[in-house]
Amino acid sequence: MxxxxxxxxxxxxxxxxxxxxxxxxxxxxxxxxGACRTTLQASDFAGGALxxxxxxxxxxxxxxxxxxxxxxxxxxxxxxxxxRRTGFNAKSSEAPDFTLDSLDGxxxxxxDLRGKAVLLNFWATWCGPCKIETPWLVELxxxxxxxxxxxxxxxxxxxxxxxxxxxAKDMGVNYPVLIGKEKVGEDYGGVPALPxxxxxxxxxxxxxxxxxxxxxxxxxxxIKKALxxxxxxxxxxxxxxxx
Numbered sequence: 001m002x003x004x005x006x007x008x009x010x011x012x013x014x015x016x017x018x019x020x021x022x023x024x025x026x027x028x029x030x031x032x033x034g035a036c037r038t039t040l041q042a043s044d045f046a047g048g049a050l051x052x053x054x055x056x057x058x059x060x061x062x063x064x065x066x067x068x069x070x071x072x073x074x075x076x077x078x079x080x081x082x083x084r085r086t087g088f089n090a091k092s093s094e095a096p097d098f099t100l101d102s103l104d105g106x107x108x109x110x111x112d113l114r115g116k117a118v119l120l121n122f123w124a125t126w127c128g129p130c131k132i133e134t135p136w137l138v139e140l141x142x143x144x145x146x147x148x149x150x151x152x153x154x155x156x157x158x159x160x161x162x163x164x165x166x167x168a169k170d171m172g173v174n175y176p177v178l179i180g181k182e183k184v185g186e187d188y189g190g191v192p193a194l195p196x197x198x199x200x201x202x203x204x205x206x207x208x209x210x211x212x213x214x215x216x217x218x219x220x221x222x223i224k225k226a227l228x229x230x231x232x233x234x235x236x237x238x239x240x241x242x243x
Contacts, residue, residue: 087124096187101176117226118200124157125167129213151175201229
């Protein structure tokens, strides 16, 4: 004797199109969930989590089954995507090198700043917290520039050059603003939120990072960490990186 019925995985909630023989005890044999790959044993069917509610599967709304499946798939994709994005271990790592165009049309290479402490700020013109933070960065560049600090802004909002120029002018930005690329964001762990700031020591290694808007004092503390480093020789991979 065989049965055909929809039941639901207790781990991910996905519908199970279960087709199996009846075990000697009257329970169906083991089934593997196609969504999360959980193996469900015969005991799970015996009045447990997999048993369908009163009225059977015929009373279930087909649209609800579709919604459950879509939500489960979305959660799985989001989890994998965020895992990939946040896989970059920032602290004590060498800052990934890049070359980007600035607002004046010139190219700027991060490794050319070796010997300086770099505050690398990913931001966007539409980012509300960035509008609060930018005047602080202007002040901090003025305050610590003579000590060897270089603030560098990387605009990641896909805005037009004219919009970026207007924002920088309105904010009185006194540091280089570069037009970002997705590849650069990926190299720095995906930049899951804006603003995101990396503090790079004189030796080219990341000493700290801040995600989101923090206080000016916390930013200043991280700047001091970057300044309190010794310049080192460029590694072979950085020195030979293509411009």
